[in-house]
Amino acid sequence: MRAAPTILHLDMDAFFAAVEQASKPSLRGKPVVVGGLGPRGVVATASYEARVFGVHSAMAMAQARRLAPNAAYLAPRFALYRGVSDAVMELLHRLSPLVEPLSLDEAFVDLEAGGTVASQAAAREVGERLRRDIRAVTGLSGSVGLAGSKLLAKIASEQAKPDGMVLIAPGTELELLAPMTVRTLPGVGPATAEHLRRAGIHTVGEIVEAGEDELIRLLGKAHGSSLHTMARGADDRPVVADRDAKSVSVEDTFDIDLHDRARVQWEVARLADRCVQRLRSAERSGRTVVLKVRRYDFSTLTRSETLRGPTDDPAVIREAAARLIEAVDTTGGVRLLGVGVSGLADFTQEDLFAQAATAQEAAAVEAAALEAAAQGAGTPDAEDGGAEGERTAGQAAPGPAEAAPEHARRWVPGHDVRHAELGPGWVQGSGVGRVTVRFEQPWSAPGRVRTFRVDDPALEPSEPPSILARGHPRPVVPAVEPVAGADQSSSPARRPKSWSSGPGPSPPGLAASSP
Incomplete structure (x- = not known):
């Protein structure tokens, strides 16, 4: 436990939903729910306006719709979220070289390693400046916790939500935690x-x-x-920069249980290819291929196969996953499939025997995939996120670089489009051969709504507009000045919402501030 509150925990407020509200002017101040939109979809994030109705993350989307029928329900856009997250993480790295990301919207920072914090007042000023800079760069709010340990810094940021800052003075941990x-x-x-x-x-x-x-x-x-x-408040865990992932995996939950064996095999091959994409984007390889199968009765099986050496070869991983699914009985129906790779390394030791698949075998796999797609098996899926709950297959539209044929195009609520005459917009909804689009951009006023045929040739999928620096591709990040000290009284005290209301001082050692 440190003698000064030099560990900072940042947690962005309702991150996915807040990004959607920032990029869609018509949704600002309104309930927004982001997640899988199918019957088995799960809420990834709900805006604070939606939480008033009882909607929260990890809730079944069907239940969320019952609680808040008038909310906007959107499929996630992880590429956009990652871009905003990168800008926030850049701000954190300007505070200290020791930044430990936990997810796209959450991280620890060791301010002591930054060499600028020597007192509670200085730590408070760093936290307030960080919150101001985040809002200036992204337009979003984040909650900050400051304490002498990671455990307490995280508790403090939770007490600060939304859009606040809480500092826990070292020495007050036991009295603070007890109730x-x-x-x-x-x-x-x-x-x-x-x-x-x-x-x-x-x-x-x-x-x-x-x-x-x-x-x-x-x-x-x-x-x-x-x-x-x-x-007892004891926590000596250090802030660890660039935490090493132990595995890479992807999984999909299906709207309807899969019974066809060929479809199951095709989905496993597709997931294996997606897993390889994530593996390569992380510049890693892996030695153990893991298959996850959740059956119709919610029983979950995992099977694994260890290769001769680490690899990122899609054929090797695809074939290993295919062998694993062969040993699993799927006749009763499959609810979820997942493929992962563990035993990660930063080099490859190619398995020459596994790579010796002939061109004939490769052609057979491709032919089976095409046949399955022709029978309706092919469903484009959402880009992988972090730990926001199970994704539902078939929720995300294909990106511009992999646009589906006209007859197979799907318009997913929340995703971006461009009309040849009306310009950029986003999908509000689709069905019965029609798609409704609202034409607006992050820096515009709420836009008008138009409806088109789903096969309208003037309408195309597009990349999401950036919310950073008013649409510029790279944010202008303000510098974080060194802090020599600050007057602690400059930050007004308040009682976090989770503490009982009424007259009296804040709990011991707890100081909070908000805009």
Whole structure:
């Protein structure tokens, strides 16, 4: 535990939904839900306007639609989100060389490594300046937590939401954590919380009072010991830059269970190719191919095969995945398929025997894929995201570089289009042979709506417009000046929404600020 709050945790507010609102003027201030749009889709992010109705991430999209029928439901655009995330991460790297990204919208920063923070006032000023710079570059808001450990910095940023900053003064950890619920601590999910509840443990303070031996008896040695340590606020984990991924994987959940064996094999081959694309974009190779199958009864199977050496060859990985699916009974129906690669390395040791597939075999695979596509098996899918829940196959329109034939074109709500005469816009909805488009851009006023035939030759898929620097391809990032110190009283105190309201001071050691 550090003597100064030099670990910063940034969490962008409702990131995917906020990016969509920033790029679509007509949706600003309105409920927006981003995720898979099929019957089995899952909410990736909901705007704060949608959360008022009870919609939250990881919720089934069907339930979200019942709770907020008038919200805008959009398919994700991960390429756009990554671009905005890169601009935010660049700002973080200007604060310190030690930045640990957790996802597209979340990261830890070691301010001590940046050499600019020596006091609570200086740390506060760095956090406030970061929030201002993020808004200037992206137009979005982020919540900042500052503390002497990663555990507490993350708790602080959660208390700061939305669009705020909370600093936890070192030395006040125990008093601050004690009244919080056990679910506040990382690693305490519904099952663990239920075990603790049955033992009469509801708060973090009660975890400390129970003692390590009792927690080990309830939860096992590893989990019980680690939970007791966290409850006391002890966390010496360092901020680790460029955390190394242990695996690369992709998966799809299907709107309707797959029963046809040829379709299942075709989907596995398609997922294997997507996995290789992600592997190569990360400039990695892998040795173990993993297949994931969730069947009609929700039972989930995983199978793996270890190759002779690490590879990024699509034929090798495709063939290994094909061998794995052959050993799985799929006659009852398949709900989800996934292909992954683990045992990652930054070099390849090609398996010459596995690569010896003949041109005849390759042609046979291609012919099977074409036949499956002709029978309606081919469904373009959403670009891979992080851990935002299961994606639903068939939700994203093909990009401009891989546009589908006219008769197979799909117009997905939220995705970008361009009309030959009316210019750029985005799909509001489609069905019954029609597609509705709203023509607007991030810097324009809310645009007008027009409806076209789905096969209108004047309408084409397009790349999303950037929300950075008013549409310029590269953001103008303001410099972060060194901080020598600041007056702590310059940031007004407030009580985070999660604390009980009423007169009185903020909880001990907790100081928060907002615009």
